[in-house]
Amino acid sequence: MDLQLLIAQWSGALPPGFVRPAILTEGTDRCAQPRCTRKVAIKSNGEPAKSCSRCLERRARSCKRRRAALVAEGGCRRCAYRKRLEGDFLCTRCREDRDAEHAQKRQDALDAAAIEEFAAQLERVHQASNLDCGISPWNARPKPQPSAAYWSPLPDPEPREEREWANSISDTGWRYRRH
Numbered sequence: 001m002d003l004q005l006l007i008a009q010w011s012g013a014l015p016p017g018f019v020r021p022a023i024l025t026e027g028t029d030r031c032a033q034p035r036c037t038r039k040v041a042i043k044s045n046g047e048p049a050k051s052c053s054r055c056l057e058r059r060a061r062s063c064k065r066r067r068a069a070l071v072a073e074g075g076c077r078r079c080a081y082r083k084r085l086e087g088d089f090l091c092t093r094c095r096e097d098r099d100a101e102h103a104q105k106r107q108d109a110l111d112a113a114a115i116e117e118f119a120a121q122l123e124r125v126h127q128a129s130n131l132d133c134g135i136s137p138w139n140a141r142p143k144p145q146p147s148a149a150y151w152s153p154l155p156d157p158e159p160r161e162e163r164e165w166a167n168s169i170s171d172t173g174w175r176y177r178r179h
């Protein structure tokens with residue numbers, strides 16, 4: 001089992017080093033930088049960039065110079081905009097971020113080790129358990145439901161006229177009759 005493929009499938013991301021097929025656009029746009037008439041560069045993932053490759057390089061060099069200057073003035077080595085901590089090469093926020101990333105990476109390594117250990121296990125013979133035999137509360141017999149016979153009364157065993165015990169001798173029930 002390929003661990004990278006497994007991680008890619010679980011995380012939903014492409015494995016590292018995967019190059020997407022380039023989108024062949026006929027009319028590629030012009031570079032977005034002023035006074036530049038070259039066509040835009042194609043990024044490594046196949047999408048067109050905003051600028052041409054030369055402008056991208058020029059801007060990257062400019063960014064590098066600016067960062068180097070800021071770092072030389074005591075800026076953080078990572079973000080370059082906040083001051084370094086005492087005896088450190090990162091600022092407070094970058095230090096926190098880096099610690100969090102390190103912890104995440106460590107956890108990822110532990111997870112990968114656990115996955116590999118599991119994948120390296122030998123296939124064992126399947127042992128039938130009670131669950132496999134169908135003995136489970138989830139596939140138990142359905143509970144008995146009351147049927148219509150439960151709710152409807154049974155027919156009287158004796159005719160209503162013969163039920164003399166149900167009629168009072170002294171009271172005809174005239175008070176309860178309307179007509």
Ligand SMILES: [Zn+2]
Pocket residue numbers: 031032033036037038051052053054055056
């Ligand atoms: Zn350009």
Ligand SMILES: [Zn+2]
Pocket residue numbers: 076077078079080081082090091092093094095
């Ligand atoms: Zn920083």
